[in-house]
Amino acid sequence: MNALRRPVVAALSAAAILLGCTGLVRAQASAYPQDRVTLTVAFAAGGFVDSFARIIAQELSTKWGKAVTVENKAGAGGNTAASIVANAKPDGLTLLVTSTAIAINETLYKQRDYSLDQLAPISISVSSPETIATHPSNPGDLKDYLAWAKDREITFATAGVGSGSHIAAEYFLRKLAKTPATHVPFRGGALSVQAALGNQVDMVASSFGVIPQVTEGKLNGLAVASETRVSAMPDVPTYTEKGFPFVAESWVAVLAPGKTPADIVEKINTDIGEILARKDIQEKLIGMGYQLHKRNVAEVSVYLKDEVNKWGEMVRTIGVTVE
Amino acid sequence: MDFLQNLAHGMGVAMSPINVLLCFAGCMLGTLIGVLPGIGPIATIAILLPLTFGLDPTAALIMLAGIYYGAQYGGSTASILLNIPGESSAVVTALDGHEMARQGRAGIALGISAIGSFVAGTIATVVIAALASPLASLALVFGPAEYFALMLTGLAFAVLLARGSVFKAIIMILIGVLLSTVGPDLTTGQLRLTFGAVWLADGIEIALLGMGLFGIAEVFRSLEHGEARQVKQTQIGRLLPGPDELRAAAKPILRGTLLGSILGILPGNGAVLAPYASYTLEKKLSRTPGRFGRGAIEGVAGPESANNAGAQTSFIPLLTLGIPPNAVMALMVGAMTIHGIVPGPQIMTKMPDLFWGLIASMWMGNLMLLVINLPMVGLWVKLLNVPYRLMFVGIVIFCCIGVYSINSEPADILIMAALAVFGYALSKFNFEPAPLTLGFVLGRMMEENLRQALMISRGSFLTFVERPIAAFFIVLAIVMLVVGILPSIRRGRDEVFVD
Numbered sequence: 001m002n003a004l005r006r007p008v009v010a011a012l013s014a015a016a017i018l019l020g021c022t023g024l025v026r027a028q029a030s031a032y033p034q035d036r037v038t039l040t041v042a043f044a045a046g047g048f049v050d051s052f053a054r055i056i057a058q059e060l061s062t063k064w065g066k067a068v069t070v071e072n073k074a075g076a077g078g079n080t081a082a083s084i085v086a087n088a089k090p091d092g093l094t095l096l097v098t099s100t101a102i103a104i105n106e107t108l109y110k111q112r113d114y115s116l117d118q119l120a121p122i123s124i125s126v127s128s129p130e131t132i133a134t135h136p137s138n139p140g141d142l143k144d145y146l147a148w149a150k151d152r153e154i155t156f157a158t159a160g161v162g163s164g165s166h167i168a169a170e171y172f173l174r175k176l177a178k179t180p181a182t183h184v185p186f187r188g189g190a191l192s193v194q195a196a197l198g199n200q201v202d203m204v205a206s207s208f209g210v211i212p213q214v215t216e217g218k219l220n221g222l223a224v225a226s227e228t229r230v231s232a233m234p235d236v237p238t239y240t241e242k243g244f245p246f247v248a249e250s251w252v253a254v255l256a257p258g259k260t261p262a263d264i265v266e267k268i269n270t271d272i273g274e275i276l277a278r279k280d281i282q283e284k285l286i287g288m289g290y291q292l293h294k295r296n297v298a299e300v301s302v303y304l305k306d307e308v309n310k311w312g313e314m315v316r317t318i319g320v321t322v323e
Numbered sequence: 324m325d326f327l328q329n330l331a332h333g334m335g336v337a338m339s340p341i342n343v344l345l346c347f348a349g350c351m352l353g354t355l356i357g358v359l360p361g362i363g364p365i366a367t368i369a370i371l372l373p374l375t376f377g378l379d380p381t382a383a384l385i386m387l388a389g390i391y392y393g394a395q396y397g398g399s400t401a402s403i404l405l406n407i408p409g410e411s412s413a414v415v416t417a418l419d420g421h422e423m424a425r426q427g428r429a430g431i432a433l434g435i436s437a438i439g440s441f442v443a444g445t446i447a448t449v450v451i452a453a454l455a456s457p458l459a460s461l462a463l464v465f466g467p468a469e470y471f472a473l474m475l476t477g478l479a480f481a482v483l484l485a486r487g488s489v490f491k492a493i494i495m496i497l498i499g500v501l502l503s504t505v506g507p508d509l510t511t512g513q514l515r516l517t518f519g520a521v522w523l524a525d526g527i528e529i530a531l532l533g534m535g536l537f538g539i540a541e542v543f544r545s546l547e548h549g550e551a552r553q554v555k556q557t558q559i560g561r562l563l564p565g566p567d568e569l570r571a572a573a574k575p576i577l578r579g580t581l582l583g584s585i586l587g588i589l590p591g592n593g594a595v596l597a598p599y600a601s602y603t604l605e606k607k608l609s610r611t612p613g614r615f616g617r618g619a620i621e622g623v624a625g626p627e628s629a630n631n632a633g634a635q636t637s638f639i640p641l642l643t644l645g646i647p648p649n650a651v652m653a654l655m656v657g658a659m660t661i662h663g664i665v666p667g668p669q670i671m672t673k674m675p676d677l678f679w680g681l682i683a684s685m686w687m688g689n690l691m692l693l694v695i696n697l698p699m700v701g702l703w704v705k706l707l708n709v710p711y712r713l714m715f716v717g718i719v720i721f722c723c724i725g726v727y728s729i730n731s732e733p734a735d736i737l738i739m740a741a742l743a744v745f746g747y748a749l750s751k752f753n754f755e756p757a758p759l760t761l762g763f764v765l766g767r768m769m770e771e772n773l774r775q776a777l778m779i780s781r782g783s784f785l786t787f788v789e790r791p792i793a794a795f796f797i798v799l800a801i802v803m804l805v806v807g808i809l810p811s812i813r814r815g816r817d818e819v820f821v822d
Binding site: 044045046047050051054055057058070071072073074075076077080113153155160161162182183184185186187188190191193194195197198199200201211212213215216218283284287288289320322 | 365368369372373376463464465466467507509510511512513521524525590640644645646647650653654655656657658660661663665666667668669730731771775778779781
């Protein structure tokens with residue numbers, strides 16, 4: 001199947017090499033990986049998950065002395081890529097890079113052609129809290145905002161039905177704040193932020209996507225759903241500070257096919273951890289609005305289970321499903 | 324003139340040897356991949372992204388941007404010479420451009436599209452430099468209601484775009500709209516019209532439509548005539564446009580640039596409308612609209628300029644608001660974040676080198692593309708001398724590779740094959756595929772914006788009348804439909820009387 005794609009990739013890579021901008025590849029004696037590693041990204045190139053995958057692909061490739069390529073297999077809310085990796089050979093050469101969607105889809109989708117048991121979690125090290133923001137002409141404090149919203153049935157924009165932003169915002173508004181609101185889904189987070197910038201909608205729910213707008217004062221951040229404030233926008237309070245104990249974070253996970261040997265899973269976890277411990281990488285990720293977490297394989301596995309339950313509970317509360 | 328100073332500063336950044344080299348590399352690579360059907364700028368930028376890690380971010384973005392507008396140039400080459408439009412903008416160029424090539428005027432069509440694109444690129448660069456911030460805030464006024472109304476006008480265009488029967492054009496548009504609804508529904512997430520097939524779950528790619536309905540269907544049609552086609556191809560004629568042609572194309576180029584510059588700024592990929600809008604405008608303004616579709620140079624010059632201008636001004640929402648208006652721009656966001664730059668309103672003030680350097684490099688890139696492309700016209704035209712029995716194999720293979728490279732999905736090749744058979748049948752029954760593509764492009768955007776507009780207005784249709792910009796476009800659409808349909812009804816009646 002890859003036979004057809006290879007000439008294209010090869011031709012383009014060759015062209016790039018001719019440009020003289022190849023990275024230095026260091027050889028390293030180690031059993032894994034023996035061959036090229038593919039990171040199958042569950043979303044289109046250019047997004048939150050993709051950027052992270054590309055950063056670690058580059059660093060892993062230097063570390064391992066083998067090519068680490070990123071392949072985007074967007075589709076079915078991330079299920080397409082998950083199913084490909086779930087059914088791939090468990091040799092650690094095909095890895096899945098996905099988002100909170102992998103936890104949400106356990107409850108959201110009635111039908112999937114893989115199950116989470118077929119995947120071995122390796123790493124969940126970066127996250128960005130779900131954030132709500134509004135146009136500066138509306139009340140900028142969460143309490144005032146909710147009082148203002150009470151009698152006007154506000155509209156809120158998100159990246160789409162069943163996205164983490166949609167579920168978290170609807171759960172907060174309906175269950176915690178008891179404020180009726182109309183959800184307006186957009187095709188992707190960027191367009192939902194734009195709708196809020198133009199005051200077309202009363203609120204936007206997004207994760208790291210609103211950070212540049214909030215820091216520039218084009219939008220007012222109402223609350224972030226993390227334990228602590230986000231360093232990229234320190235003026236935005238957490239939900240907890242505002243009296244709503246609510247944490248919902250959008251994260252990036254790396255997983256392998258379920259039967260992948262434990263030592264390979266451990267090695268990848270350690271190597272990603274070492275990369276993320278580097279100052280330059282940390283600065284880059286924190287600047288983009290990510291929060292960093294150090295977790296070993298066992299912790300990742302527990303965290304993922306908790307997240308499946310937590311998001312599942314929210315999905316059931318707001319009553320959304322996808323066939 | 325503050326912006327001239329800034330632009331001069333940007334020129335200084337863009338003219339550094341490494342940036343010039345990378346800009347050239349990007350343009351060259353973009354042209355090449357643009358010529359190959361289906362291998363679009365998205366795949367190329369995604370593949371090359373990791374290789375820009377080692378570069379300074381400004382240099383990396385200059386190269387990636389070069390690939391993007393280089394691909395716009397290259398795409399028109401494939402549509403003019405071989406009628407293989409790899410994306411929706413090139414569909415319009417193919418209408419008259421390929422017709423010109425068949426008449427032995429391929430060089431002129433290629434030349435005018437290069438010159439038109441250069442003029443458009445130059446003007447668009449100045450527009451971005453001078454007006455980026457005010458234009459970006461203006462674009463924010465465009466919400467779903469305005470956008471829906473604008474697209475309704477676009478569909479009215481499509482009716483006018485039709486060469487023959489208006490009735491047939493409307494059927495084609497509706498089929499296009501129907502095809503665009505395949506895939507997940509935006510407001511509920513439910514799958515529509517996929518019949519349980521996983522490979523339809525994310526809808527149909529526009530490239531499949533372009534290559535199937537136009538490219539491969541054209542191969543079928545040509546094979547029907549055997550080698551007889553060769554005779555036409557050997558009469559190549561003058562290579563580059565002469566003074567008369569330049570004069571005929573001048574105004575369409577300027578009008579196309581204006582339309583493209585405006586539409587490119589709109590959210591949600593307004594740039595795709597630009598070539599269609601320009602084509603219709605030129606056809607309406609022409610004293611001899613009958614020449615359109617039969618090799619009218621205005622039909623190449625206008626849309627090509629509109630396309631290039633739109634491609635460039637679509638950088639405005641990205642650079643000033645941090646909002647990518649289309650998939651390629653979303654990739655540019657990815658490229659920026661990987662380099663540790665958060666795209667947003669602060670870029671212009673905090674990173675003037677990057678902002679102005681990138682803008683200045685756009686003009687430089689357009690100049691390079693002109694220099695790359697004009698001498699290549701002769702080479703491309705010679706390609707037409709390759710015996711067709713050899714060439715069609717190449718076309719089919721490249722279309723298959725191109726389609727496969729989009730999603731690595733074998734079923735996509737089968738969909739393209741089915742669309743090719745469908746396209747061939749359409750031409751046998753004298754249906755035009757161009758309105759179908761427009762219906763396809765607009766259908767999904769229109770439906771989604773309509774539903775968003777109604778959600779925001781809590782279900783009130785009055786939103787389309789109360790909001791002045793939306794009301795303006797709705798009225799315009801109605802006027803155009805009336806103007807477009809009335810004469811043909813009258814003509815229809817005349818024909819009845821003749822019988």
